[in-house]
Amino acid sequence: MSTSTAPSPAGAGQDLRPDRKKSRWHYDVIGLLTAVLMAFPVYWLVISALRPNHEIRSYDQTLWPSSLTFDNFARAVEQENFATAVQSSLVVSVTAVVGGMIIATLAALAIGRFRFFGRKALLMVLILVQMLPPTAMLIPIYAQLNAIGGLDEYWGLIVVYLVSTLPFAIVMIRGFVVNIPVELEESAMVDGCTRMGAFRRVIFPLLAPGLAAASIFALVNAWNEYLFAYILINDNSKYTLNVWLMTFTTERGTDYGALMAASTLIALPVVVFFMIIQKKMATGLTSGAVKG
Amino acid sequence: MGGNRTTRLPPPPFSVQKNKRKVSHVTAADTKAAGPPVPVPRAPKGTGPRPAPDKGISGSGRKMRKKGELLPYLLILPALVAVAAVYAFPLAKTVIMSFQDMGRKELWTGESPPWVGFEQFTNILGDGEFWSVTGRTVVFMVVCVGLTMGIGLLLALLMTRLTTWVRLVLTAALVAAWSMPLMVAASIFRWLSDSDYGLINTLIAKVVGEDFLGHNWFLDPKQGFAIIALLVVWGAIPFVVITLYAALTQVPKELEEAAALDGANAPAVFRFVTWPVIRPVFTMVATLSVIWDFNVFGQIWLLRGNKPEPEYETLGLYSFSKAFESTSFSQGTAIALITVLLLSGVAVYYLRQLMKTGEVE
Numbered sequence: 001m002s003t004s005t006a007p008s009p010a011g012a013g014q015d016l017r018p019d020r021k022k023s024r025w026h027y028d029v030i031g032l033l034t035a036v037l038m039a040f041p042v043y044w045l046v047i048s049a050l051r052p053n054h055e056i057r058s059y060d061q062t063l064w065p066s067s068l069t070f071d072n073f074a075r076a077v078e079q080e081n082f083a084t085a086v087q088s089s090l091v092v093s094v095t096a097v098v099g100g101m102i103i104a105t106l107a108a109l110a111i112g113r114f115r116f117f118g119r120k121a122l123l124m125v126l127i128l129v130q131m132l133p134p135t136a137m138l139i140p141i142y143a144q145l146n147a148i149g150g151l152d153e154y155w156g157l158i159v160v161y162l163v164s165t166l167p168f169a170i171v172m173i174r175g176f177v178v179n180i181p182v183e184l185e186e187s188a189m190v191d192g193c194t195r196m197g198a199f200r201r202v203i204f205p206l207l208a209p210g211l212a213a214a215s216i217f218a219l220v221n222a223w224n225e226y227l228f229a230y231i232l233i234n235d236n237s238k239y240t241l242n243v244w245l246m247t248f249t250t251e252r253g254t255d256y257g258a259l260m261a262a263s264t265l266i267a268l269p270v271v272v273f274f275m276i277i278q279k280k281m282a283t284g285l286t287s288g289a290v291k292g
Numbered sequence: 293m294g295g296n297r298t299t300r301l302p303p304p305p306f307s308v309q310k311n312k313r314k315v316s317h318v319t320a321a322d323t324k325a326a327g328p329p330v331p332v333p334r335a336p337k338g339t340g341p342r343p344a345p346d347k348g349i350s351g352s353g354r355k356m357r358k359k360g361e362l363l364p365y366l367l368i369l370p371a372l373v374a375v376a377a378v379y380a381f382p383l384a385k386t387v388i389m390s391f392q393d394m395g396r397k398e399l400w401t402g403e404s405p406p407w408v409g410f411e412q413f414t415n416i417l418g419d420g421e422f423w424s425v426t427g428r429t430v431v432f433m434v435v436c437v438g439l440t441m442g443i444g445l446l447l448a449l450l451m452t453r454l455t456t457w458v459r460l461v462l463t464a465a466l467v468a469a470w471s472m473p474l475m476v477a478a479s480i481f482r483w484l485s486d487s488d489y490g491l492i493n494t495l496i497a498k499v500v501g502e503d504f505l506g507h508n509w510f511l512d513p514k515q516g517f518a519i520i521a522l523l524v525v526w527g528a529i530p531f532v533v534i535t536l537y538a539a540l541t542q543v544p545k546e547l548e549e550a551a552a553l554d555g556a557n558a559p560a561v562f563r564f565v566t567w568p569v570i571r572p573v574f575t576m577v578a579t580l581s582v583i584w585d586f587n588v589f590g591q592i593w594l595l596r597g598n599k600p601e602p603e604y605e606t607l608g609l610y611s612f613s614k615a616f617e618s619t620s621f622s623q624g625t626a627i628a629l630i631t632v633l634l635l636s637g638v639a640v641y642y643l644r645q646l647m648k649t650g651e652v653e
Contacts (some may be wrong), residue, residue, distance in 0.1 A: 027453040031462050034447060039465035041480045041526065042472060044491065048483065059505055061494040103370045110367035122368065124643055129379040131639045133587045135611045136628035139621055140385035141378070143394070147402060163378035166371055224473035227590060231616070242475040249597060256483050263476040274471035 049073065049261040056257045072261035076248075079258065084237045085244035092154055092229075092240060093222035096161035101215050103162075104169035105207070109199075111170065112177030126167040134227055142231055152235045160228050165218035172217070176210030177203075216273045223270060241266050383632075390626040396619040405622065412626035421602070422610070422627070426634075429586060429606040432517060436585040439525045441578050444532030449562075451537045463534070470530035478594035481523040485509045485595075510596065513603040523591050528584070532577055539573035540566065572649050579642040583635060607631045 048056060049072050051065040076082070111119055141160060142151070150156035180203060188198040226242035233239060239247075245266070248259040390412055394405040416422050451459055472480070484491050487508040496504040510516040543566050551561045589608040596604050605613065607627060615624025 024453065024455055027450060028455050028458045031450055031454045031458045034450070035458075035462040035465035038462075038469045038526070038529070041477070041484065042468045044484065045472075045476065045480045057489055059489065059494065061489065061491045103374060106367040107371035110364040114364035114367075116364040119364075122372075125375070127643060127646065128639055129375065131583050131635065131642070132379065132383065133608055133611075133628060133631050133635070134589060135608050135615070135624065136386050136632055137379065137382045138612070139615045139624050139628065140382035140389065143389070143399060143621060144382070144385065146399060159374075160378060163374045166374055170371060220471075224475065226475050227593075242473065245475055245479065246598065254482075254486075256486070256489070259479055260483065263479050267472055267476045270473055271468065271471045274467055 045260055045267070046264055048256065049264045051257065053257045072257035073265070075255070075258040076262035076265065079244075079247060079262070081236055081239060081244055081247070082262075085239050085241045088154070088233075088238050089223060089241040092157050092161060093219055095154075096158045096222050097165060097215050097218045099158070100162045100165035100169055100218055101211060104166055104173055104214070105211065107166075107170045108173035108177050109203075112174040113182070123171070126170055130167045138228065138231060141228075145232060150232075152233055152238060154238065156232050157229060157240075160232070161222040161225065164225075165221060169214045169218055172214045173207070173210055176207055180206045213277045216277050220270050220273055223266075386625045386629055386632075389622050390629050392622050394621040399619070399621065408622075412622050413630075416623065416626055416630070425605050425607055425610045432521065432588070432606060433582060433585040436521050436524050436528070436588070437578065437581045439521065440528045440532055440581055440585075441574070443525070444529050444536055444577075445574070447529065447533045448536035448540055449566075451533065452540050466530035466533055469526060470534075472527070474527070474590045475594065477523060477527055478591055481519060482595055482597075485519045510604075513601075516595075516604060520588075520591050520595055523595065524585060524588060527591075528581060532581070535573060535577055536570060539570040543569045572645065576642065576645050576649075579638060579645065582638050583642070586635060586638075587631075607634075 047065060050068045050070070051072070052067060052069050053071060055062070055065055110116070111123065145151050145156045150159075184202050184206075185198045188202045189195065193201060224242065226240070229240045230243050230246075233243065245259065245262055248255050248262065389405070391407060391409060392405040393408045393411070397403070398405040447462075451462060454462065485493075487493065487506055492509075493504040493507050496502055496507075509519050547565050548561050551565050556564065587608055588606060589612070592600055592604055592606060592609060600609055600613075608631070611624045611627035611631065614627060615621045
């Protein structure tokens with residue numbers, strides 16, 4: 001207890017939180033240690049990506065590299081199919097998210113604004129389907145896409161991603177819809193707006209932040225998905241980034257330096273997005289709206 | 293000790309916000325006052341979960357339908373079709389395929405597979421491997437959930453006691469860990485546990501002095517699962533901590549202080565004041581973790597370089613390898629179906645929790 005913060009345990013009557021003040025110092029140290037532990041794998045990712053290759057293939061790993069280099073990044077970018085993988089990932093996830101958001105907004109408006117028969121059942125179904133094990137879906141979807149020629153095609157993957165964003169996106173956007181006072185919409189309509197006009201001029205602008213959060217979350221999910229991408233796409237030139245990462249492991253071993261560099265590149269946009277929506281996500285997640 | 297007072301605690305966080313703003317419905321609100329006046333508690337900061345519609349309105353549901361009878365159905369139609377195509381239809385197909393015998397031939401020729409009744413299920417349930425896989429899955433799930441929730445709760449409690457800047461640093465670390473894509477996280481842990489150049493071996497060799505260089509963690513499934521569990525728990529903790537911390541901030545400070553002044557020690561304050569408030573959130577997160585950790589697939593798959601040995605198979609991987617390695621798709625779907633049935637109890641429990649807290653209204 002080297003700090004001088006705790007005034008006097010003796011005069012405890014004055015101090016409403018004697019416990020807390022006394023040992024904050026103590027807690028802070030544990031907190032910082034935890035932060036280091038949690039962040040360490042991320043640090044190791046970045047530092048391995050920047051480390052010269054001879055240090056990676058060394059029995060004496062050091063916590064800090066002797067010099068920093070972008071060689072690993074160069075090898076990662078030059079790896080075959082990098083450009084097409086970026087393209088695939090972008091095409092698939094952006095299309096899926098745009099389509100998903102349109103469908104989800106319509107459904108969320110219906111659930112948030114109307115009381116109709118089957119509304120509660122629909123919500124329950126949306127929550128339940130998120131808990132299905134992926135393999136239960138994967139096998140029949142694979143067989144079906146195989147039957148209708150959807151394997152090795154972007155659209156097969158897009159449909160799967162689009163629909164898998166729907167359940168949480170609907171529940172999440174609905175949360176924003178019910179928070180918009182219905183009176184706003186009504187007064188717009190009293191003033192001569194059609195229902196569509198009221199939506200476009202009043203609801204949509206208010207919904208925009210919610211939509212942004214939901215679409216970022218959906219985008220991250222689609223960007224990170226790899227199991228369906230791995231099974232449904234066999235054509236090397238159509239691999240998404242996550243599947244492409246596997247090409248760094250060959251029979252002769254794994255090029256860890258390049259793998260870490262490539263991983264850093266893939267994770268970077270996600271980290272940025274996460275930082276943006278971090279607050280919203282916590283609230284969305286507490287309400288069971290989102291699947292991780 | 294103010295133990296008895298716990299029964300009079302304010303409702304859990306979600307119901308606090310339930311009445312934050314009254315929700316009226318397009319036409320229902322025109323004709324009907326929205327329920328009895330409810331004292332509206334001061335809304336907590338942040339967007340918070342949506343308020344549930346007033347119970348008072350539900351009676352006028354029929355009136356509603358007269359006017360906008362079709363519109364809501366039109367709006368949900370695309371979502372309904374999509375969900376049916378990618379969830380309901382495959383699920384139905386999983387059930388159907390489980391009673392057939394679909395192999396490679398049927399897949400490529402498109403012939404309809406023969407019906408075999410319960411043969412797939414009797415085969416699977418009679419196979420000792422299925423039971424050892426199930427046991428492994430359950431043990432792994434219990435260990436992961438226990439560690440995740442235990443450490444998560446401790447860290448969340450720790451966060452309420454931190455100085456602001458330390459809390460921000462910890463939050464940033466948690467978000468950084470959280471945002472790692474599964475594929476990337478798995479690559480990092482594969483690198484950390486690499487037998488030749490992995491940091492874990494280097495550290496053990498240096499710090500403990502054991503000769504660990506070249507040690508292969510995955511030769512012994514117990515050690516291998518320890519690494520996998522480390523990855524799973526590390527990946528799950530941020531969500532748990534941030535969620536539980538959000539719940540903890542809803543615990544009224546006055547109550548904790550009052551209990552402390554009345555002589556309750558820290559464990560008692562937690563037990564009688566804090567816990568009742570955060571319990572609904574804790575239960576929900578724990579239930580979700582059970583489902584997620586039971587379905588763990590990617591972490592094992594990726595750490596074992598896309599071809600997990602039989603000793604590393606959990607139910608998901610077992611079903612996958614039956615379907616795609618042995619190309620007995622029907623065996624795969626039957627195992628998947630058994631998994632769904634095993635988990636359905638947990639899922640229903642989760643849904644009931646959500647309904648209790650007013651999330652599904």
